[in-house]
Amino acid sequence: MELEMEWMDKINEEVKNNGHDEKEQWRKHSIYKIPSQITDLNEKAYKPRAISFGPYHNGEEKLKAMEEHKHRVLVHFLKRCKKPIELLFQCLDQVAQELRDSYKPLDLIWTNDTPKFIQMMILDGCFILEFLRVHNSEIPFDDYGENDLVFGKHGNFHVLPFVECDMLLLENQIPMIVLHILSEFAGEGDHHELNMKIINLLNPIFLDHASTLLNEKIIELGKCMHILDLYRKTLIQEPSHTTPTPKITRAEKRGEDYSINDASARKLQESGIHFEKSKTSSLRDFWFSGGVLSLPRLIIDNKAEYTFLNLMAFEHLHNGAGNEITSFILFMDPIVDSAADVSILNGKGILINTLGTDETVAELFNSMSKEMPIACDEKINKVTEDIYRFCKKPWKRWRASLIETYFRNPWTMVSLVVGIIFFVLTIVQTIYTILSFYHDC
Incomplete structure (x- = not known):
């Protein structure tokens, strides 16, 4: 009974303080x-x-x-x-x-x-x-x-x-x-x-x-x-140089979701998007304009995973910290989906891989974003929308479809070239036959 009274006294004291101390x-x-x-x-x-x-x-x-x-x-x-x-x-x-x-x-x-x-x-x-x-x-x-x-x-x-x-x-x-x-x-x-x-x-x-x-x-x-x-x-220091800033459209103001979850570096490249390294290594120094996606240089070494996960945990737990790191990792996750994507970004000087194979780096990005809550970031939303709209243009889709269907495998590409040559020769032969017929007449 005495313990119950102590507990109730403690609760009454907290009610009196009205949560101010908390x-x-x-x-x-x-x-x-x-x-x-x-x-x-x-x-x-x-x-x-x-x-x-x-x-x-x-x-x-x-x-x-x-x-x-x-x-x-x-x-x-x-x-x-x-x-x-x-x-x-x-x-x-x-x-x-x-x-x-x-x-x-x-x-x-x-x-x-x-x-x-x-x-x-x-x-x-x-x-x-x-x-x-x-x-x-x-x-x-x-x-x-x-x-x-x-x-x-x-x-x-x-x-x-x-x-x-x-x-x-x-x-x-x-x-x-x-x-x-x-x-x-x-x-x-x-x-x-x-x-x-x-x-x-x-x-x-x-x-x-x-x-x-x-x-x-x-x-x-x-x-x-x-x-x-x-x-x-x-x-996350904002770069001092000026970068292109996409306009906020009516659709974005309504909160429409422009997801690029299936847009790996390889697929974006096939859709006509070019990658280039930003002028600084700030994770805020990224932009998309005129078909060019500029990304900061990232050194992926043996402490990169621990560092990013702890930074994201801090953002998750500390009210007011912001979500810039979490947003950036979630943004990069679909872009770095496979070893081929790592190879593309490495070739552009964006990903500096000192960790191991390209597969290891791709797995690292995929694992870091696992079960992370979606973090809203206005700048990333703008860039994502521009990429989405660029890739949705009809001729971009046709180009990507052509590359995916005929140029992914070298043997398929050879077959396509042979088919085109055969088709051209058939047309030439047909024209020659018709001309020969009229000439004989």
Whole structure:
């Protein structure tokens, strides 16, 4: 009976608050435990393989080997800063509740033990900051030495690629404010310089394209919640150059569906559409005009699947994040349907395949969009409508039908050519016979 009374008192208290605390709490979340309906499709894509950052995978047996290196890195960090650990602890203690509120959900072990939580943030944050500093350093291996197991030659080849991949997992994030505080504590530049170090590691192509307007481009990214959020914003940065913009038609305003689910790169090419590489690698730098479909360059390597799936999971779970990544992957799914499509796009410099065979890349795109909810995107809808209308022109359909029927198989093509020659010879022979008849008369 006492337990029932406690439960009812709790409910009454929540009713009195009228959900105000709940609404405020939702606005603070930015790092999420991914639900099973997403992870069940590809569980490995969401789990760290080398190192844990944050509370969700802290202490896992397979990741414990890196814990001693976190402590070692912290000593290097403090020695270089020449400041006591107590001062650093105080800096993070002031924002401890804000850091905890970033996680949804958060186990009670971290909620009830603030010192333990701050210790984790310091260890993980220092490791990330040192990782970024060494990667961006002009001095090889810096103060860690050439034989360092993590930051030396051996670690550079065998360890750091896995760490880089683990930094882009949604469940493996720490709030960006931790890195800001640590960076200020070490006197190693402002927020924009920190962002530049992260981008230079994870998306250096962004810096290449933005070199002329670098500071403006970094500032345009705005406030970022964590590294995955920053990386996502560099991927969807709107291109500065002007691209053709299709007009919104009455049909589109009514919400008519212009599906191109059966429009692979091969079929689009056969319908008269040409592919070309966009000027930048921004996933927003795509357009269709005059029979030309321009697409950004995508490097498909061994971390592409994990990265895209975690980006899409973030968009799925974080209210207000947007759906640009999800929309783009769903847009590319029918275009990259088979190995032949990968070969076409690779030949145009759009897909850079470092993963394996063309079949592997096609399977990757097909699997990433599996059971993903349809994400509405105005720009993609416009491009899709233009492609749909282009392919629906009668002469385009006849051309595609001719290619599909007679030019898909080389033997069929040979038979067609032989048939045409035979038909022409028959006509010539008939004309010759008729002329001979009149001549004899």
